[in-house]
Amino acid sequence: MTVTASSLGAAHYARALGGIVGREVLRFVHQRERFLSALVRPLLWLFVFAAGFRAALGIAITPPYETYIPYEVYIAPGLVGMIQLFNGMQSSLSMVYDREMGSMRMLLVSPLPRWFLLTAKLLAGTAVSILQVYAFLAIAWIYGVQAPPLGYVTLLPALVVSGLMLGALGMLLSSAIRQLENFAGVMNFVIFPTFFLSTALYPLWKMQEAGELLYTICAVNPFSQAVELIRHALYMKLNAEALGWTVLALAVFLGGAIYGYNPARGFLARRGAGAE
Amino acid sequence: MTIRRLVLLSALLAGCALPALADTVASTIYVSNEKDNTLSIIDSTTLEVTDTVKVGRRPRGITLSADGSQLYICASDDDAVQVMDLKTKQIIHNLPSGKDPEQFALSPDGKLLFIANEDNNVVTVVDVTTRKVAFQVDVGVEPEGMAVSPDGKWAVNTSETTNMVHWIDVEKQAVVDNTLVDARPRYTRFTKDGSQLWVTSEVGGTLAIIDTATRQVQKTIRFKIKGVTQDRIQPVGIRLTADGRYGFVALGPANHVAVVDAKTFEVKDYLLVGRRVWQMALSPDEKRLYATNGVSGDVSVIDVEALKVLKSVKVGRYPWGVAVKG
Numbered sequence: 001m002t003v004t005a006s007s008l009g010a011a012h013y014a015r016a017l018g019g020i021v022g023r024e025v026l027r028f029v030h031q032r033e034r035f036l037s038a039l040v041r042p043l044l045w046l047f048v049f050a051a052g053f054r055a056a057l058g059i060a061i062t063p064p065y066e067t068y069i070p071y072e073v074y075i076a077p078g079l080v081g082m083i084q085l086f087n088g089m090q091s092s093l094s095m096v097y098d099r100e101m102g103s104m105r106m107l108l109v110s111p112l113p114r115w116f117l118l119t120a121k122l123l124a125g126t127a128v129s130i131l132q133v134y135a136f137l138a139i140a141w142i143y144g145v146q147a148p149p150l151g152y153v154t155l156l157p158a159l160v161v162s163g164l165m166l167g168a169l170g171m172l173l174s175s176a177i178r179q180l181e182n183f184a185g186v187m188n189f190v191i192f193p194t195f196f197l198s199t200a201l202y203p204l205w206k207m208q209e210a211g212e213l214l215y216t217i218c219a220v221n222p223f224s225q226a227v228e229l230i231r232h233a234l235y236m237k238l239n240a241e242a243l244g245w246t247v248l249a250l251a252v253f254l255g256g257a258i259y260g261y262n263p264a265r266g267f268l269a270r271r272g273a274g275a276e
Numbered sequence: 277m278t279i280r281r282l283v284l285l286s287a288l289l290a291g292c293a294l295p296a297l298a299d300t301v302a303s304t305i306y307v308s309n310e311k312d313n314t315l316s317i318i319d320s321t322t323l324e325v326t327d328t329v330k331v332g333r334r335p336r337g338i339t340l341s342a343d344g345s346q347l348y349i350c351a352s353d354d355d356a357v358q359v360m361d362l363k364t365k366q367i368i369h370n371l372p373s374g375k376d377p378e379q380f381a382l383s384p385d386g387k388l389l390f391i392a393n394e395d396n397n398v399v400t401v402v403d404v405t406t407r408k409v410a411f412q413v414d415v416g417v418e419p420e421g422m423a424v425s426p427d428g429k430w431a432v433n434t435s436e437t438t439n440m441v442h443w444i445d446v447e448k449q450a451v452v453d454n455t456l457v458d459a460r461p462r463y464t465r466f467t468k469d470g471s472q473l474w475v476t477s478e479v480g481g482t483l484a485i486i487d488t489a490t491r492q493v494q495k496t497i498r499f500k501i502k503g504v505t506q507d508r509i510q511p512v513g514i515r516l517t518a519d520g521r522y523g524f525v526a527l528g529p530a531n532h533v534a535v536v537d538a539k540t541f542e543v544k545d546y547l548l549v550g551r552r553v554w555q556m557a558l559s560p561d562e563k564r565l566y567a568t569n570g571v572s573g574d575v576s577v578i579d580v581e582a583l584k585v586l587k588s589v590k591v592g593r594y595p596w597g598v599a600v601k602g
Contacts, residue, residue, distance in 0.1 A: 058549075068572075
């Protein structure tokens with residue numbers, strides 16, 4: 001007798017989702033160092049990098065800002081993006097680990113469809129990143145980087161979309177990575193260029209002054225789109241263009257990851273049995 | 277959560293942000309653009325420029341007539357004070373002003389206009405009804421700031437090179453006393469009860485608070501902004517709230533407006549605005565403060581209650597003076 005996903009019903013889906021999210025949250029709660037490091041990184045950028053850069057005379061107006069802002073205010077949404085980027089990479093790192101340890105196999109042999117399992121995993125990672133983001137924003141608020149109070153509510157849906165997108169990017173990468181050791185290299189080649197070649201640190205017009213190529217790279221970088229989506233949402237504005245591009249990137253990355261994690265067709269198969 | 281729901285939710289929540297800008301009584305803001313020879317007219321509810329009107333050359337100081345129906349404009353390079361009818365937005369006539377008028381002050385009864393003539397060291401007093409010069413008073417070198425006390429007894433003028441406040445007894449039509457302040461005093465303003473005179477010194481970087489009764493400096497305030505060099509702090513425009521709570525001081529190229537507690541004389545906050553903030557005006561309900569930013573060519577809108585900059589509105593080149601009509 002074969003068991004198909006359709007015969008399992010919603011309860012099974014819910015149980016699987018609960019299990020995956022629960023495991024991720026449990027892992028998060030038990031790894032206090034991870035939470036701390038996720039906070040320390042953006043706070044260092046805010047307190048040290050941005051403070052040194054301060055621009056006390058203000059940065060020219062760029063949407064969604066309606067007036068002049070100090071640099072700390074500009075960089076805050078970029079750092080929110082950074083938290084989610086690192087978190088996305090980190091949870092995919094855990095997938096490489098899971099694969100090495102064999103718990104990935106256990107997950108993937110479940111009768112539920114692969115796309116559901118991977119999406120559940122993404123949701124779990126995004127939930128964790130959102131907790132980190134709000135902790136960071138709370139400290140930033142005390143430091144004096146304050147957005148309109150309602151903005152913290154409108155930020156939430158944007159965080160879900162951007163968190164899923166960046167998680168999917170990590171997942172796609174993890175599907176192509178053979179071993180844990182290789183991951184550090186990917187961090188260097190993916191995280192840093194993604195972060196620096198975006199609107200997280202400097203507005204696009206500033207990049208245009210520096211060069212057309214740099215400007216183009218920054219403009220098409222999906223991370224820029226996620227950061228702009230976050231930036232606008234924090235000021236209660238919807239940047240439809242950024243939302244569109246972020247959702248498109250999410251679809252592409254997630255599609256790639258689902259393909260990549262197909263044991264029969266994806267990267268796992270091509271690499272042969274040595275992968276696990 | 278589906279994407280459509282997300283979009284809907286975001287749009288819904290974005291809608292909640294709108295009332296924040298519309299919590300003030302409707303008024304009209306007039307801004308003189310020094311380089312464009314125009315006047316920008318801003319609607320306070322939408323905070324958008326609704327009209328731009330051509331005026332005389334190099335318009336700087338502007339002030340409303342006592343009944344609010346006319347606007348007096350210092351057209352510095354035309355050596356005239358222009359009178360604009362605000363209904364028709366037409367210049368109806370010029371007042372004799374003496375040479376190079378930059379700043380002026382209207383007497384509380386709205387009859388006399390005290391004009392500082394930078395080039396020939398006099399204050400020209402014009403009767404706005406007869407449109408004739410009532411009298412002239414010799415003052416220090418490069419007269420600039422002008423204010424009239426609420427009781428109409430005193431007219432004060434600051435001279436940029438002499439570094440003094442000249443006290444003109446309006447009845448006697450003569451300078452009866454002088455108060456020395458820091459270098460290059462450019463702007464001055466009485467408190468609502470007339471007991472104090474606030475004077476900013478652009479080069480000295482200070483704000484002097486002078487007791488009207490003794491005409492002595494009671495307190496000198498220095499400004500300090502983290503990350504901004506001291507030489508950029510050049511205080512100019514002053515506005516005081518009628519409730520005696522705050523004094524706002526525009527700090528020129530420091531791109532900040534200082535908020536001074538008018539009771540303790542402590543600097544409470546510095547608000548980041550545009551480049552080279554120059555003059556300011558309060559809305560009639562005193563919920564908002566408008567500041568002209570000369571170099572960046574915009575007007576910053578400040579929420580007085582929250583002490584937050586709400587928005588910056590693009591106007592012409594080198595906005596200088598600002599006046600708000602209820």
